[in-house]
Amino acid sequence: MAFLELMNLTKKYQGKILAVDNMSLGINENEFLVLLGPSGCGKTTTMRMIAGLEEVTEGDIVLEGKSIKGLQPKNRGVSMIFQSYAVWPHMTVYQNIAYALKLRKMSKEDIKKRVQKAAEMANITEYLERSPNQLSGGQRQRVAVARALAVEPKLFLMDEPLSNLDAKLRITMRTELKKVHEELGSTTIFVTHDQSEAMSLADRIVVMNKGTIEQIGTPNEIYHNCESMFVANFIGSPPTNFIDVTIELEDKRVIAKHEAFQFNITTHIKETLKSYEGKKVVLGVRPENFTVTDEEKKLFKSKVQFMEPQGSHTIAVIGLSGQQLKIVSTKIFDVKVGQQLNIGINQKYFFFDKESGERIR
Amino acid sequence: MSTKKIMAKTTFYIIIVTVLIAVLLPFFFFVSSSLYSSYEVYQFPRSFLPKMSFDIMVTWEDDMYQLHVYDDEDDFYELMIYTSNIDDFRIFLKRELSIQLTNEEIESDFSASKTGGPVYETYKKDLLYNFKTFFSITNNADKAILNSVIAAGWTILISLTLGSMAGYAVARYGFAGKNKLNLSLLLVRMFPAVAIAIPMLVYLIKMGLNNTMFGLAIVYSVGNIALTAWITSSIFQGINVELEEASVVFGASRFQTFLKITLPLAFPGMVACSMYAFLGAWNDSITALILSSNNPTLSLLIYKALGMSGTIQLSAAGAVILIIPALVFTFIIKNYINQLWGDVKL
Amino acid sequence: MKRRIKKWTPYFLLAPALIYYGFFWIRPVIRAFYESFTNLEGKMSLINYIEVLNEPVFKEAFTNSMLFAVVSVILQFVLAFMLALLLNKKFKGVKLLLFIALIPMAVPPTAVAILWRTGFSTYGWVNNLLMHINLIEQPILWMTADGTSALMFLILIDTWTVLPSVMIILLAGLQNMHKEYEEAGYVFGASKWQVTKDIVIPILKPTIVTAVILRLIAAMQIWMISVMMFGFGRVPFLVERIAYYTDIVPMLENSYKMSLTYSVVVTVIVLTSVTIYLKFSNRQRRI
Ligand SMILES: Nc1ncnc2c1ncn2[C@@H]1O[C@H](COP(=O)(O)OP(=O)(O)OP(=O)(O)O)[C@@H](O)[C@H]1O
């Protein structure tokens, strides 16, 4: 059994708004798990149920083999970093960090030691006597981290702790959080809807959608091996291109046919696709898996509609039978709008069932 | 469920029920008091709900009608009055039982008892009798109601205009002495209103404003401008400055912006805020006594008429009229608590 | 040019209110102060103060006013805070409950007094109710109460009507407070009581100070309910004396002076109490 186990967790607000729907998930000890999903998909709700701030409608939460569903937040051994930090404005930084320790009836010296240690880790030793309203957003965020560290919890919960920081600070703090995690090896659940944050921090990512889990996996799995159209679309920027194609069998070949192009499927999924003969499926191609090639190797020809230079690479928007496709290339930089390109495709494509949106394997 | 949880739930409901009882019970009994007739008031203990009608029995003895009223507590007809004078019956029925009948009606109803034994009748009570009496003994009550409304109207106008201007300045601008302003506005409320009213009388007489509602409103506004300034500054602080800035960017003047953007956003809160000014004027009686005793407001009229005397049921009737705006007030204000008091700080 | 206009804008906005206060507040207040220090011939004198202090009821009025203010403010704050905590929760019907709980605050003092007088008179509805549920055999003569019991009586009635006005200020404070402050408290090991004591109340302090001061000022000025419940003189208060001299004996030679002097006395007392309270609450904050 995993360190923390969510078993068929369900949350209904006011008996009707389904925020989390029958969610099951195991989290290993020392793991850094990221919950990722669009706004309103139930990430915060899941967190709050684990912390004990929200009642569980159905299902169970098991920490180290014991159900913590009925426990008060204070008895769960979790600590949390809030989106707004919730650093208490009427206490100094020191008092903020020490408060939880005082409640645990620790001795004055022990408290001092622990506060000092946590403050060092979060790099705020020089602010200990300040009041929070004399601190910047980033410093307050560090106080929240130190406060969470000081109680030495079994489980860290972080709900978008970096979303209120500016872009640069965000990346700095991201690195620091990662460092703290590596030092302490604490089990962490981290919520975000920023995928690059998720990718760089997570051991595993849980992609959520409308209260359910779409996919669980390492960042690489999530990116290169999406299980559904939702994940393919949500992860990656620009998102995966989706093209409707019809599967046809010719002799022993399996062909994906579109009005502008067709190609021979050679990978192992061709066996599975045989059963889709004559049916429409969705071809998913990540922008970087389109290639700009020469006349012979091209799959189709297309006019450039927009160019979005990004420095290291270029995003080109091209047209295909009234649809727009985004391609990413590190080669083309001097292409003009309106120019014709020869587009090819490498073998890293996915097929999805048109109805269920699930990956065809 | 744990016992702790059950205890918490129970306390929760006990508090709710206590609140409901503490507020609604007095109101219920109070309103029903205003509907009693004198006879019912002194019947003790009496039923919780006022009677709608009385059962009476009339007998003829010694050449006199004898009027008995049915007492449902003890289930018998109690002799109330015997006389041969029909006028006395009419007055008794009206004063004691709130039953309005003419002499002719009484004569024709009662006369059967002379020959055919006891006559039983059920007379409908005039439920609004106390209210009618209230208006008839205080012969200028309708004028007083109008006065109260006018005084309140002026108070709202003055305090909302001056107060919200000051409130806007506090919310949006920095200026010397700003952090002392709230405290100095508080100072205004520390001086008893009566104490301002007394010396103000001299000034109002000079201006010819004594015994006028405008004069009264001037004094009522003193305390209310401060409160309005406080509350409106809280309201304006709740309105994002960026909304105003956006409007300025698009070419509107500061004043246009205020009229077109800020005011509409603040309006509901300001309506709620004006209710405080309204109540300040509506509820007062002592300032009116000093400054406008010849032209009383409703509250003053009731204080004068029923202040220290007055029967239970009549006082209740007067006060019920006085309370009606209170219900309107709470109904409006309950939705604006946050906007009104959210950012009020000393 | 534009900058200069902008700099003056706040003063333009404040000016009408300040001018108004100059005319209709400072002028009468100064006049009241001045006249309280002159005798009937218009000469400077302390005679009014001597007369006020020598009035037999002054001491009682003073004690009553202070006692009333202290007890009622504490009682009302505690109850209002509990009620605000309750109404800050989310449950079905909370809006309706709020509406009902607010009603008494808008009822005019005249009506409040009448309401409770019809209740506590010998044949009033309180006795009626108590007899119906067989708690008493004979009507209780409530209105003959005097001294401390009458004072307590007035405190309860006052609490009934002003509780909501204290409560809404606290409730607004609670609702404007960031929920995560409390939740952080729970997560870091505090019980409900500890969260309230260590987090909610300290953060709410400015709101609490505001509510208490507004209440304190009003409580020091109580008189109407007392007069309408018990008549003049039974439970004397400082402002009640002002009303007495203006309403009951306005024709005495010195009534005018007496009421002015009393109002100056009340103002000074209110001012002192508020200052003491502010000092006290500031010191508390630092601990
Ligand atoms: N207290 C509440 N009452 C009713 N519905 C709620 C409540 N809190 C959240 N919801 C609803 O539950 C769903 C999930 O909300 P949740 O806050 O968990 O989303 P989230 O994934 O954290 O989104 P975000 O990324 O925007 O923070 C949403 O549809 C939301 O509207």
Ligand SMILES: [Mg+2]
């Ligand atoms: Mg969220």
